[in-house]
Amino acid sequence: MTTPSSTDNGNAPMLDVAGLQKIYRGEGRSVEAVRDLTFTLGDGELACLVGPSGCGKTTLLKCIAGLMQPTSGAVTLAGSPVTGPPPDMAVVFQEYGRSLFPWLTVRGNVELPLKEKKLPKDKRGRLVGEALEAVGLADFADSYPWQLSGGMQQRVAIARAIAYEPRVLLMDEPFAAVDAQTRADLEDLIRSLWKRFGMTILFVTHDIDEAVYLGQRVLVLSSSPTVIQDDITVDLSDERDQLVTRGERRFTELRAKVYEEIQNAKRGPVAASVSGE
Numbered sequence: 605m606t607t608p609s610s611t612d613n614g615n616a617p618m619l620d621v622a623g624l625q626k627i628y629r630g631e632g633r634s635v636e637a638v639r640d641l642t643f644t645l646g647d648g649e650l651a652c653l654v655g656p657s658g659c660g661k662t663t664l665l666k667c668i669a670g671l672m673q674p675t676s677g678a679v680t681l682a683g684s685p686v687t688g689p690p691p692d693m694a695v696v697f698q699e700y701g702r703s704l705f706p707w708l709t710v711r712g713n714v715e716l717p718l719k720e721k722k723l724p725k726d727k728r729g730r731l732v733g734e735a736l737e738a739v740g741l742a743d744f745a746d747s748y749p750w751q752l753s754g755g756m757q758q759r760v761a762i763a764r765a766i767a768y769e770p771r772v773l774l775m776d777e778p779f780a781a782v783d784a785q786t787r788a789d790l791e792d793l794i795r796s797l798w799k800r801f802g803m804t805i806l807f808v809t810h811d812i813d814e815a816v817y818l819g820q821r822v823l824v825l826s827s828s829p830t831v832i833q834d835d836i837t838v839d840l841s842d843e844r845d846q847l848v849t850r851g852e853r854r855f856t857e858l859r860a861k862v863y864e865e866i867q868n869a870k871r872g873p874v875a876a877s878v879s880g881e
């Protein structure tokens with residue numbers, strides 16, 4: 605699959621984050637979580653975002669998803685400014701347990717955003733069927749989320765995002781709460797869905813190995829107030845395999861480079877910018 609970036613095809617990027625800043629203001633106190641953060645993602649790119657704990661990953665993702673207003677700067681999706689949750693974007697969160705409705709079946713959960721999008725019934729049925737088949741849950745459409753394992757529930761959340769046919773998929777540490785084997789399976793699922801549907805993916809993770817295994821690029825964030833510390837191209841083969849890829853010398857080199865950058869980020873100029881007002 606070819607995944608041209610904005611820089612090499614000359615077109616407008618799919619996602620453009622320009623000079624983003626977010627300051628949380630409270631009583632007599634303000635916290636600058638994100639500072640002058642800029643990057644772009646080309647159409648169909650899969651990039652991972654890593655950074656030290658508490659550096660501002662979730663804040664950044666919420667601003668990109670239109671769930672939070674930045675203090676300054678702009679987010680643009682396919683040329684249109686993001687001022688609220690855009691119709692072309694879907695988000696998968698870590699807490700699958702809380703993001704699924706227990707009183708709805710698997711089918712009902714996946715279909716709900718499509719009803720909100722006011723799609724006709726036959727189209728909804730087709731999209732739900734395809735998405736459940738793509739994540740291997742076609743036989744569980746009539747089950748309830750609480751009847752499924754954690755990994756299966758997260759696959760329902762992924763199916764719901766895919767059925768929505770997003771151009772951009774944001775994922776906020778989606779596999780942090782599942783066991784290692786399930787996590788590996790879900791990583792391969794994401795890569796296969798990305799190849800099949802060609803959406804642009806921004807995947808936030810704490811896990812350096814996961815970032816290198818999944819991404820075409822790894823964006824390393826500095827400590828809070830966060831900026832892009834480094835943008836590392838993952839020059840591994842497009843065909844990834846949990847055993848073969850992770851055993852390659854280049855994989856180890858890239859992992860070491862990302863690790864080193866995160867250590868540098870932790871030693872950054874400020875741990876957190878907190879000021880009295």
Ligand SMILES: Nc1ncnc2c1ncn2[C@@H]1O[C@H](COP(=O)(O)OP(=O)(O)OP(=O)(O)O)[C@@H](O)[C@H]1O
Pocket residue numbers: 628629635636637656657658659660661662663664828876
């Ligand atoms: N609602 C809020 N009000 C004030 N400060 C906040 C708020 N939410 C986050 N912060 C601060 O902003 C900074 C970034 O937080 P954020 O949750 O975005 O980081 P993170 O990288 O997602 O964290 P983690 O690694 O724990 O997932 C932190 O200093 C945090 O304390």
